[in-house]
Amino acid sequence: MFQEDGSSSITSSPLQMLPMMSLSPSMTSPYPWLNELKPEERGLCLIHLLVTCANHVASGSLENANIALDQISHLASSEGDTMQRIASYFSEALADRILRTWPGVYKAFHSTRIPDLAEETLVRKMFFDFLLFTKVAFVISNQVIVEAMEGEKIVHVIDLNASEPAQWCALIRDLSARPEGPPHLRITGIHQQKEVLENMAHVLTEEAEKLDLPFQFNPIVTKLENLDFDKLRVKTGEALAISSILQLHTLLAPDSSINKSPSTPMNNGVNIHLQRVAHMNQSTLRELLEKDVLVNDYSPSNDSASSSNIESFLGALWGLSPKVMVVTEQDSDHNGKNLMERLSESLYFYAALFDCLESALPRVSVERLKMEKMLLGEEIKNIIACEGVERRERHEKLEKWRRRFESCGFTNVPLSYYGMLQANRLMQSCSNSGDGYRIREESGNVVICWQDRPLFSVSAWRIRR
Numbered sequence: 001m002f003q004e005d006g007s008s009s010i011t012s013s014p015l016q017m018l019p020m021m022s023l024s025p026s027m028t029s030p031y032p033w034l035n036e037l038k039p040e041e042r043g044l045c046l047i048h049l050l051v052t053c054a055n056h057v058a059s060g061s062l063e064n065a066n067i068a069l070d071q072i073s074h075l076a077s078s079e080g081d082t083m084q085r086i087a088s089y090f091s092e093a094l095a096d097r098i099l100r101t102w103p104g105v106y107k108a109f110h111s112t113r114i115p116d117l118a119e120e121t122l123v124r125k126m127f128f129d130f131l132l133f134t135k136v137a138f139v140i141s142n143q144v145i146v147e148a149m150e151g152e153k154i155v156h157v158i159d160l161n162a163s164e165p166a167q168w169c170a171l172i173r174d175l176s177a178r179p180e181g182p183p184h185l186r187i188t189g190i191h192q193q194k195e196v197l198e199n200m201a202h203v204l205t206e207e208a209e210k211l212d213l214p215f216q217f218n219p220i221v222t223k224l225e226n227l228d229f230d231k232l233r234v235k236t237g238e239a240l241a242i243s244s245i246l247q248l249h250t251l252l253a254p255d256s257s258i259n260k261s262p263s264t265p266m267n268n269g270v271n272i273h274l275q276r277v278a279h280m281n282q283s284t285l286r287e288l289l290e291k292d293v294l295v296n297d298y299s300p301s302n303d304s305a306s307s308s309n310i311e312s313f314l315g316a317l318w319g320l321s322p323k324v325m326v327v328t329e330q331d332s333d334h335n336g337k338n339l340m341e342r343l344s345e346s347l348y349f350y351a352a353l354f355d356c357l358e359s360a361l362p363r364v365s366v367e368r369l370k371m372e373k374m375l376l377g378e379e380i381k382n383i384i385a386c387e388g389v390e391r392r393e394r395h396e397k398l399e400k401w402r403r404r405f406e407s408c409g410f411t412n413v414p415l416s417y418y419g420m421l422q423a424n425r426l427m428q429s430c431s432n433s434g435d436g437y438r439i440r441e442e443s444g445n446v447v448i449c450w451q452d453r454p455l456f457s458v459s460a461w462r463i464r465r
Contacts (some may be wrong), residue, residue, distance in 0.1 A: 162189025
């Protein structure tokens, strides 16, 4: 063990000796010391190896990075415990980053892959069905819209990612029950898949007819960054609401981004901070998360990518004069320019999500494996492996969004107590599956947590004239 004076005792375990061990494999056994690790040491060992590997990748020492990846492969598993699964996807992301340093090899390796947008949509639907995060965001967002539209006779809602009809079915029910009678409702849905919008139109039209609510659906098949604002057909006399669920961060890449080699110089302060993890004695990932050792003792660079894309987009939304805009975003700082900052932040963020999935679904669940691989794993890969315009998962904290919205002419609308009450009732109604969820108020906004870890924020905005 490490003594108070910093020395190491002769009885040090393999984990505590890890920093002093050679990365070179043995001639007889690949890495015999890995077999000596106790189960409770494995998670810390994987964190250390990921940090070591990322350090080598960032410094261009690819041979050592390859050895570290090989070691991780002996401990990690996409079907193991939370830390084993996390390590599988982070090691895959680091390997992908290495491969991108040879563009020809990378393009050849991926040349025959066909994106399956339908399967991706299905996996996102699973995330909505099995976890409460988006459900809570929908409840709070709808309450904001209902309150903003009180007394309005013509309501227009623009959904920047129209993939889940459940949110708008609930809004239709809420509006149809208004004491003053239902308004005429028009929803404009934006999505890159025509089939998704056709399903949305069918479900919502049926719901509106059932409740005798005047309804129109305006589909726009496009990627968000290619949106033609003229197609939104915002009309004089209608009250406009805008809903963005986990979309705006994809517009944060700067216009002039150049896809440089992803080898980025190390931030030495972050590296030293991360290396402390290897000397800790916590036995579970939950204890690691509670200690918060990776993120509380250093301040990530404030030099996140600035972008005229997002400023232009928000400026165009401001020009539509919405009564309210409700925004849900991941509440974590994954947009630093430094690889190690992004690794540190994203390790804890996704560890909490993987832990949440483990509480919701059994380890043998096919649905859980698909969500982790096709949704969360792909997000991890984008955060770690990509740079420039290819890096779309540029999640930022609520405070940064606040400054950005205010600089673009918006002012914050405090969320109501009733919206919070509804969200709490939803979590309580989900019995055991809701036990780890928390929501907390932050300056009139809501942060949705797993245990005490902030994961998603919901905020409301109106234009400032």
